[in-house]
Amino acid sequence: MILTVTLNPAVDHTVGVDSLPESGRVARANDARIDPGGKGINVSKYLVELGTETVATGLVGDFLGEFIRDGLADGRIESDFVEIDGRTRLNTTVLTEDAEFKINHAGPTVSERAIDDLLRTVERNEPDTVVVGGSLPPGLDSDAIDRISRAGEWETVVDVGGDRLAELDASYALCKPNREELAAATGQPTRTLEECYDAVAQLRERGYDRVVASLGADGAIMATPDDRFHAAALETDVVDTVGAGDSLLAGVLSALDRGAPDREALRTGMAVASRVVSVPGTDIPPLDDAAGSIDRVSISSPEVGSR
Ligand SMILES: O=P(O)(O)OC[C@@]1(O)O[C@H](CO)[C@@H](O)[C@@H]1O
Numbered sequence: 091m092i093l094t095v096t097l098n099p100a101v102d103h104t105v106g107v108d109s110l111p112e113s114g115r116v117a118r119a120n121d122a123r124i125d126p127g128g129k130g131i132n133v134s135k136y137l138v139e140l141g142t143e144t145v146a147t148g149l150v151g152d153f154l155g156e157f158i159r160d161g162l163a164d165g166r167i168e169s170d171f172v173e174i175d176g177r178t179r180l181n182t183t184v185l186t187e188d189a190e191f192k193i194n195h196a197g198p199t200v201s202e203r204a205i206d207d208l209l210r211t212v213e214r215n216e217p218d219t220v221v222v223g224g225s226l227p228p229g230l231d232s233d234a235i236d237r238i239s240r241a242g243e244w245e246t247v248v249d250v251g252g253d254r255l256a257e258l259d260a261s262y263a264l265c266k267p268n269r270e271e272l273a274a275a276t277g278q279p280t281r282t283l284e285e286c287y288d289a290v291a292q293l294r295e296r297g298y299d300r301v302v303a304s305l306g307a308d309g310a311i312m313a314t315p316d317d318r319f320h321a322a323a324l325e326t327d328v329v330d331t332v333g334a335g336d337s338l339l340a341g342v343l344s345a346l347d348r349g350a351p352d353r354e355a356l357r358t359g360m361a362v363a364s365r366v367v368s369v370p371g372t373d374i375p376p377l378d379d380a381a382g383s384i385d386r387v388s389i390s391s392p393e394v395g396s397r
Pocket residue numbers: 098100101102126127128129132181194223224225226332333334335336372
């Protein structure tokens with residue numbers, strides 16, 4: 091079973107406006123939705139849709155935390171959260187005709203004691219894999235993630251900021267940076283595919299067994315102990331990119347969980363992510379049609395010369 095841990099969940103508010111208002115003017119939203127969110131929670135949402143067993147845990151508080159619990163229950167997504175004193179945050183995405191703006195709150199202040207409660211929750215669920223996703227709320231540092239990795243026999247996967255990737259020192263089965271996080275984690279440029287391969291190789295040398303880097307319209311690359319390859323993005327009408335990285339990760343993990351080879355896992359992730367960017371916010375589209383597009387994802391290996 092894959093247990094996802096979201097230490098700083100969010101209610102995602104997505105609004106559509108024709109254009110951003112000038113100062114002092116009111117923009118009338120033409121579309122709005124609220125979804126339970128946060129990176130680990132999103133991974134669980136997509137895993138359920140992909141038919142992979144998962145439980146979502148993390149730290150939630152107050153009425154927005156309640157909204158997340160209820161929203162997941164309504165979507166038949168199993169959860170086992172730790173209640174905290176603070177209030178879960180509200181993050182906002184504003185979509186205009188041709189642009190996407192995202193505003194994320196820092197989140198409530200959390201004490202290190204919440205991690206003790208969380209570790210008991212993780213152990214009780216007996217996961218094979220633990221996915222820690224998203225930012226840390228004020229009061230916690232990278233040590234909280236290392237503690238989760240070291241607390242049991244499970245494999246730990248991280249989808250966290252580049253600065254965190256640079257700090258973590260427990261053992262990790264996989265990490266999933268985006269291009270900016272890859273650059274921040276390694277201090278390397280990541281403009282070209284070749285530079286991205288070099289940065290990914292550095293992360294592997296630092297102890298991340300597999301690295302999956304999401305590169306937006308440039309697709310994604312994966313490096314494993316035996317291989318490296320690139321998956322091209324599918325042509326899609328993009329509504330917004332919120333949840334793209336989470337769905338890529340869910341697709342990869344779902345395929346690995348059923349024993350698929352790494353190449354197939356990256357293809358699956360890319361097909362799922364291409365489907366998810368075609369719907370607003372972190373809405374969960376039916377993903378059975380993503381399975382049909384896996385064969386359309388082309389995979390290639392890097393030129394000899396890059397590490
Ligand atoms: O502030 P963080 O934790 O880095 O990211 C949180 C977040 O932007 O990530 C998800 C999309 O990946 C959203 O559901 C959520 O609002």
